[in-house]
Amino acid sequence: MSSRPKRLQFEWNLLVLVTAALVLFGLVMVYSATSGSATLGNANPFGYVERQVAYAIIGVALLVVISRVDLDRIRLFAPTLVVTALVLCLAVLAVGSRINGARRWIDFGPLAFQPSELAKLALVVWTAAYLSRHRPPRTLKELGQPIGILVLAFAGLVLVEPDLGTALTILLVVGAILLVSGTRLTLLASAYSLVFGLAAVAAWTSPYRRDRLLTFLDPWKDPTGAGLQNVQALISLGSGGVFGRGLGQGIEPLYYLPEAHTDMIFAVIGEELGLVGVTLVLMAFCAFAYAGVRLAIACRNPFAKRLAAGITALVCGQAAINMAAAIGVAPLTGIPLPFVSYGGSSLVVMLAAVGVLLNIARNGGRAAVAVPDRGGRDGRARRAGAGRRRGAPAPRRAGDVRRVAGSRRGAARS
Numbered sequence: 001m002s003s004r005p006k007r008l009q010f011e012w013n014l015l016v017l018v019t020a021a022l023v024l025f026g027l028v029m030v031y032s033a034t035s036g037s038a039t040l041g042n043a044n045p046f047g048y049v050e051r052q053v054a055y056a057i058i059g060v061a062l063l064v065v066i067s068r069v070d071l072d073r074i075r076l077f078a079p080t081l082v083v084t085a086l087v088l089c090l091a092v093l094a095v096g097s098r099i100n101g102a103r104r105w106i107d108f109g110p111l112a113f114q115p116s117e118l119a120k121l122a123l124v125v126w127t128a129a130y131l132s133r134h135r136p137p138r139t140l141k142e143l144g145q146p147i148g149i150l151v152l153a154f155a156g157l158v159l160v161e162p163d164l165g166t167a168l169t170i171l172l173v174v175g176a177i178l179l180v181s182g183t184r185l186t187l188l189a190s191a192y193s194l195v196f197g198l199a200a201v202a203a204w205t206s207p208y209r210r211d212r213l214l215t216f217l218d219p220w221k222d223p224t225g226a227g228l229q230n231v232q233a234l235i236s237l238g239s240g241g242v243f244g245r246g247l248g249q250g251i252e253p254l255y256y257l258p259e260a261h262t263d264m265i266f267a268v269i270g271e272e273l274g275l276v277g278v279t280l281v282l283m284a285f286c287a288f289a290y291a292g293v294r295l296a297i298a299c300r301n302p303f304a305k306r307l308a309a310g311i312t313a314l315v316c317g318q319a320a321i322n323m324a325a326a327i328g329v330a331p332l333t334g335i336p337l338p339f340v341s342y343g344g345s346s347l348v349v350m351l352a353a354v355g356v357l358l359n360i361a362r363n364g365g366r367a368a369v370a371v372p373d374r375g376g377r378d379g380r381a382r383r384a385g386a387g388r389r390r391g392a393p394a395p396r397r398a399g400d401v402r403r404v405a406g407s408r409r410g411a412a413r414s
Contacts, residue, residue: 162206
């Protein structure tokens, strides 16, 4: 008999099915987007997909391990994880490889790792752990210490790389966890107004980010220069029609669309598989969101509930940002489409995040329940029954009380 609670079996199955389908589909699309250009350049047409398969194997191994680890261990590991991510985000600015003007990767021999991908998951785990043991912030000052300070530190570091998409994702997922924790909407609105106001100033004072913003507003003003990627993505999507040109038959990835296998793979899907393919991908992420939200609602453990909400927002929020950029309704941010785009760090971290969701579904979020700190209490985790005095009798159930009362009335009549 399965150890998973019956009411979470559906969520577990749906998460496994959607994740496996997206990863396999991503391998097909990475090959389709890169094999033609590699062949024309006398390179190995399987080079990209072979590396992606290697990262997928590592990610699946992590998924299996994390799905079986005690949830309390993940909570206790949160400070170590967030400090490690912070150190790596600092290190990448000093020793990272510069690619296309951005310093985001640390090389480890033939492999490369992107610390900002780990930072997103680390912040989700730490924020969920913190808010499961403390009451939600009620003022901007409470929100700023320590959550706001840590979030702005990470967002600032990834903006320096520069990586606008990751900064937006960090703000999105932390906001989702705060909302689930009971933070007032008015407080979140005030905080995000302040943050986005500062971000607008920072974007306008930076030539790189200002160009990105102006290009988004009118990419056809410079279709062969700054607006090239935006314009070619729209052409790629529009040329696919309803059913697309067919797998491997896309023209844009061969000659025109930059970063077709990473940031713009959604446009390649539109060209080769048409409206049907785009709709199926969108439905897959909607199904993932549905399973994640149901899982968060079903959790009784405060840490598990916040963690499930944060990871769901991480995966689906990043997907929404990527797709919005591809269809031209948001600025280009340079973040991959989860599970589908080429990128080892993203694939490994996202599969590890799914492992956490499967862990929650397998246990039903029934690990030690963290008691929120109400100002004077320490908020240590308590297990069921820990509040009774040693040796004190367990409380009677309603049925037991009725049986005792009936036996007393029978004795009185006799």
